[in-house]
């Protein structure tokens with residue numbers, strides 16, 4: 049293990065690991081996403097074809113996973129910013145982490161139907 | 175840091191290996207450890223890492239609005255992903271507002287993500303050569319993606 053890349057923290061360490069993993073994941077998705085969107089310069093058919101893959105059920109499910117990664121990274125990123133700039137940030141970092149987790153669970157529950165609607169309606173009808 | 179320290183300081187016997195602390199009259203004198211001499215470079219290091227740190231936080235705040243807004247528009251309202259098609263893109267990019275939104279989101283997310291990945295590479299790639307290659311690859315991928323995306327937004331043609 050390279051020096052200084054793992055420390056024996058508690059929730060703070062795991063939130064850092066999750067922030068890093070989600071950040072890298074989002075970056076790789078973004079790279080692919082710019083490439084697929086670039087197909088609008090090729091032809092409407094090429095673009096609609098690639099968008100059709102987003103509508104396949106397991107890609108739709110991965111999209112829900114992407115939403116999960118982005119929501120966590122965004123909320124925890126705001127927490128990191130608060131720890132850095134808010135004078136009481138370090139004192140409340142743990143409470144803020146559990147607020148992030150709670151809010152994330154709520155938003156993920158709320159996103160379940162809208163994001164997976166395409167798959168759910170093709171499987172179970174309207 | 176102040177450079178004004180008393181001109182005379184005592185040096186313990188274990189320290190005079192530099193020979194500097196010894197003055198002619200036997201009083202041990204040593205310069206303050208960080209004294210600036212005429213040979214000290216005026217700027218010892220740049221502030222790049224500080225600006226990178228600040229950029230991560232500023233771009234992060236803006237990205238919350240841009241990215242979460244993007245997700246709501248693309249995946250939640252009006253039937254979610256079902257509605258997305260060439261025609262839908264054409265409708266949105268007809269407006270300079272959404273072109274600007276997507277352009278800013280592209281640049282900020284790519285620079286933010288790419289700088290984040292630079293940190294990750296610095297942390298895990300132990301050999302200097304490996305770091306150099308990985309960061310060169312990252313730079314090429316980032317420049318390519320940002321330029322391609324920008325070109326696509328500006329040259330989009332709904333009547334292709």
Ligand code: HEM
Pocket residue numbers: 064067068070071072074075078118121122123125126128129230231233234235237238241242283284286287288289290291293294
């Ligand atoms: C949605 C709003 C976002 C917020 C609020 C946010 C916030 C942050 C912050 C504050 C950091 C610095 C963490 C630190 O210095 O310890 C960071 C790191 C990072 N972000 Fe984001 N970010 C957002 C979106 C994104 C996006 C869209 C990507 C990918 C393109 C991304 C990829 C990364 C990566 C790879 C890191 C480095 C992780 C590390 O060093 O462990 N972020 N983010």
